[in-house]
Amino acid sequence: MQYVQYPPKQYWERLLERPSANNEFVNTVVSDILQRVKDGGDQALISLTQEIEGRIVAAITLPGSDWRFASEQISSSLKAAIDQAIKNIRCFHSAQMEPVKKIETMTGVFCWRKSLPMKRVGLYIPGGTAPLFSTLLMLAIPAQIAGCKGIYVCTPTDKNGRVHPAILYAAQQTGVTEIFTIGGAQAIGALAFGTETIPKVDKIFGPGNQYVTQAKQLVSATGVAIDMPAGPSEVAIIADEFCNPDFVAADLLSQAEHGIDSQVVLVSDSQRVIEKIQQSLNVQLAKISRNEIAIAALENSKAILVNNLEEGMELLNAYAPEHLIIACRGYESLADKVQNAGSVFLGNYAAESVGDYASGTNHTLPTNGFAKAFSGVSVDSFLKKTTFQYLTETGLRNIAPIVTEMALAEGLDAHANAIQVRIKQLNDEIN
Numbered sequence: 284m285q286y287v288q289y290p291p292k293q294y295w296e297r298l299l300e301r302p303s304a305n306n307e308f309v310n311t312v313v314s315d316i317l318q319r320v321k322d323g324g325d326q327a328l329i330s331l332t333q334e335i336e337g338r339i340v341a342a343i344t345l346p347g348s349d350w351r352f353a354s355e356q357i358s359s360s361l362k363a364a365i366d367q368a369i370k371n372i373r374c375f376h377s378a379q380m381e382p383v384k385k386i387e388t389m390t391g392v393f394c395w396r397k398s399l400p401m402k403r404v405g406l407y408i409p410g411g412t413a414p415l416f417s418t419l420l421m422l423a424i425p426a427q428i429a430g431c432k433g434i435y436v437c438t439p440t441d442k443n444g445r446v447h448p449a450i451l452y453a454a455q456q457t458g459v460t461e462i463f464t465i466g467g468a469q470a471i472g473a474l475a476f477g478t479e480t481i482p483k484v485d486k487i488f489g490p491g492n493q494y495v496t497q498a499k500q501l502v503s504a505t506g507v508a509i510d511m512p513a514g515p516s517e518v519a520i521i522a523d524e525f526c527n528p529d530f531v532a533a534d535l536l537s538q539a540e541h542g543i544d545s546q547v548v549l550v551s552d553s554q555r556v557i558e559k560i561q562q563s564l565n566v567q568l569a570k571i572s573r574n575e576i577a578i579a580a581l582e583n584s585k586a587i588l589v590n591n592l593e594e595g596m597e598l599l600n601a602y603a604p605e606h607l608i609i610a611c612r613g614y615e616s617l618a619d620k621v622q623n624a625g626s627v628f629l630g631n632y633a634a635e636s637v638g639d640y641a642s643g644t645n646h647t648l649p650t651n652g653f654a655k656a657f658s659g660v661s662v663d664s665f666l667k668k669t670t671f672q673y674l675t676e677t678g679l680r681n682i683a684p685i686v687t688e689m690a691l692a693e694g695l696d697a698h699a700n701a702i703q704v705r706i707k708q709l710n711d712e713i714n
């Protein structure tokens with residue numbers, strides 16, 4: 284991690300740049316992949332997978348026989364853990380469903396909003412370096428609660444064409460309609476344009492590496508909706524003397540191990556705390572299996588000494604991390620200062636991993652500074668909010684002069700007429 288002391292404000296933007304920012308190369312590669320999928324459909328998916336991953340696709344749609352044996356291939360303790368995670372994620376997300384509220388804005392004028400599920404949604408489940416079955420839970424559970432009928436999953440398989448049985452078990456428990464054995468930007472193209480086998484969906488969800496994330500951003504300009512840019516994982520931690528340096532180091536590594544383009548940021552008002560965390564980081568790094576990935580990610584990462592915690596929070600709001608851990612004595616008051624972050628973890632016991640797997644919150648979150656404008660995935664992400672209105676005769680009479688006045692002022696006579704023709708009819712009925 285690069286150690287930076289008291290950086291002046293004018294350097295924050297440069298200092299906090301993401302490793303993947305402005306990658307023209309990725310953009311060119313992905314544009315070409317998307318065009319090939321658009322033109323070539325299934326055959327392009329098969330060729331691209333062979334070229335990029337060196338993998339032969341035996342069947343784009345995962346055969347039923349693979350699904351059936353999934354639950355026998357994972358341990359009962361893993362099944363129990365997944366089952367409990369499902370309960371917690373369902374519990375948190377079900378509470379997001381809003382009852383319909385009818386509002387009478389003027390006497391006789393009734394307005395309400397109803398949530399309608401998207402019909403067909405595409406979920407991308409990363410599988411390049413780790414089979415993220417937890418991501419399947421994070422996407423399929425809110426889709427199911429929202430009432431989506433077609434839940435289509437794309438995920439890369441291993442070299443033998445196998446989807447990890449935990450992904451299949453998670454899919455069985457959460458109402459997934461179909462799984463397609465395609466990953467990367469080509470999977471995003473297939474869900475966006477449709478192929479002979481993969482249906483075109485209304486919205487594409489899910490995290491992924493730079494190729495996947497760039498593909499989502501490019502297809503979003505072609506008419507398919509996307510959840511958000513959820514790219515390489517990030518965590519920022521603000522820590523003071525109250526923190527446990529071993530816990531902080533462990534949390535930094537938990538995100539650094541995701542990918543070489545992950546980034547972790549440590550901010551503290553104490554040089555001593557930073558040193559202790561660095562020492563612990565080196566000890567723990569030697570013990571994790573994905574230490575080569577973590578080492579590469581730590582090269583993109585920073586430890587920043589600030590003048591005080593308020594300044595640290597200001598810097599982190601400018602960074603807008605995917606995850607923010609506040610491991611400081613005053614975590615409650617510092618939490619009030621959060622303006623830009625995907626998901627926040629407070630105190631010494633809220634390890635970021637609990638949100639990744641099982642506390643109940645969603646782990647599909649905006650990265651790369653997009654937390655300034657985007658929220659993480661929720662049930663709302665799978666719903667459209669359609670408004671309705673109904674007017675009684677009295678309601679129409681009450682609102683008629685207002686609408687007429689405004690329509691005429693805009694020079695839109697036909698709008699005014701749509702009101703006046705009704706008022707005339709009501710008056711004629713009375714006379």
Ligand SMILES: NC(=O)c1ccc[n+]([C@@H]2O[C@H](COP(=O)([O-])OP(=O)(O)OC[C@H]3O[C@@H](n4cnc5c(N)ncnc54)[C@H](O)[C@@H]3O)[C@@H](O)[C@H]2O)c1
Pocket residue numbers: 312335336408409410411412413415418439466467468490491492493494495513514515516541542545605646647648649650
């Ligand atoms: N932001 C979030 O909410 C969130 C959640 C979970 C995971 N993540 C991130 O998701 C990512 C998962 O990445 P991954 O790589 O393990 O899996 P992935 O499934 O996203 O990507 C693997 C695919 O990338 C494609 N690919 C790889 N190299 C390529 C190349 N040179 N050219 C074209 N295509 C190429 C391949 O087709 C492969 O199937 C990690 O960066 C992780 O941090 C983010």
Ligand SMILES: N[C@H](CO)Cc1c[nH]c[nH+]1
Pocket residue numbers: 415417418515516517538605639646647648
């Ligand atoms: N930390 C990731 C989001 O950036 C989610 C995840 C899945 N599995 C483990 N972690």
Ligand SMILES: [Zn+2]
Pocket residue numbers: 516537538541639
């Ligand atoms: Zn994680």
